[in-house]
Amino acid sequence: MTLAQLKYFVKVAQNGHLTQTAKELLIAQPSLTQAIKKLEEELGFSLFEKKGRVLFLTKEGKEFLPYAITVVESLHKAEQMQDLIYKRYTGNIRFAYTRPMSPNYIPNLIRGFFLKNENKKINIESYSAATAVIINDLKNDKIDFGFCSDSEVQDDEIKLIRLMEYPIKLVVNEKDPLCKIQQLHVKDLMTAPGISYTEGSAMDQEIQKFFKEQEITPDIHYRTSSEEIQNFVSCGLGWALIAQNGVPMMEGLKILEMPELKLKRNTYLAMRKDRELSKIAQKFWGYVLSYNEKFI
Template identity: 25%
Template sequence: MELRQLRYFIEVAERQHVTEAAENLNVAQSAVSYQITKLEEELGVKLLERVGRNIKVTQIGHIFLQYVISALKTIDEAKEKVDEYLDPQAGTIKIGYPTSLARYWLPNVISAFRKDVPNVNFHLRQGSYAYLIDAVKNGEIDLAFLGPVPMKDPDLKSKILFMENIVALLPSHHPLADRKSLSLGDLRNDPFVLFPKGYVLRGIAVGACREAGFEPNIASEGEDMDALKGLVSAGIGVSLLPESTFYDSIPRFTVKVAIETPKATRSVGIIIPKHREIAPSEKNFYQFLIEFFDRLDRYK
């Protein structure tokens, strides 16, 4: 069984046409047919069958196809890792991130890193808190930014890069909009707009309200940061969000106000797998992040 036979099989199975597959592979149609026939003879089953001018994948062919796609994906990823070891200044780093870090911190750190290492590529994947943790564990991504940082997971190596405050976002016509700071208890009678149940930032917001002595009245929910800011802009309610999400701008018709008591914060950092070695390019980026935020902390 040869790799080219498996690649030919995938191409024909997906296109359901030998001629089109051969043209895309830039090889002769007879070569494709011959290699697939050899593959079927070795396996002792028919993977493909002709239906008129087209090709249909047999039932066992569909099962074999899924395993072949997975196997070749693993082989291609393995080759990428070998290339990265040969040249740590190149390669592709697969990074996961939540929506709350997408607009400010992620672009800034990647831009700063690429000034020193311009040949490294980044593959970015946004996802939920739980998805990012699972994706790092199963190798779908190499590392992930998270806030808050899970410090007790036995399968992860976690590093806190900085702590940030949670602030109140109020409609500009709110009675407390002219305040520089407020007590969270001052908002006990306001409707809140928060993330849905299961989102970490909702848990932080609800926990802060409970510490202030009340259960928030959640009037609306939004699944991303821009949706929540838009709801506040529309006067639907108030929200509690990480301060860094306002570094670039504050939405129209809203006001950001610091929370004096109780202080609500979250840790922000990076996670990598504890039981799987990461490639040199990923180690370089991981170390860069630690040094980058250490410098920021020293110059505060």
């Protein structure tokens, strides 16, 4: 008994005609007839009985059909999974990235890689997420690698390579009273409300660590995402420490220098140490490293 025989049997049972089934399967009718006959010989009972030009299942055929369908459907699922796995580990590249990164960084990176491999079939899947999510997705094999903003990922399963760094600066509304202070120091942040990132995020942890080192506890009125924080400052809701990733500041904002503030925002390329990348993913990994030489 072969998978092909079972597939033929199920198809004939559904159609009730050998000629029509042979056309759909793109095989000669004598070959189809022979395959069904051989299956019946191996089973030891007849599967069909003919009435005119139409084939009907015998009692034994009706009883055997559900099992044959299960096998054929399982084969179909296996073929689909094989195709998915093949695409995933040959032409697919899967990664996630976190903020803050320059909005143009990922598109330019992908564009450059496609130009270097324009004659190859490549599919890239990417999405933005928090560092914790990226590390979890790496460990669950949902992605090949990630661009992480957290320099303190303590996980023996993860390999980190630093790609670039951005300075973190104090950003205020140009009408903020802090702009009037001639020599601004970190303690002056205590005199005005502040804005920070989502609690527990990598940026928030970095900033909270800085405040602790400086022995201050600023009044953080609002928390928001890296995409929205400039807008909050622009609306006059308070000052914020923002990574300068090459994106121009919104109108009405001003960067103030503060001697104590020497924070840097690092971006790392992360992957599982035990993960064997596909050839195309390895190529992309190498391209990322060479592309980022100018950032370090």
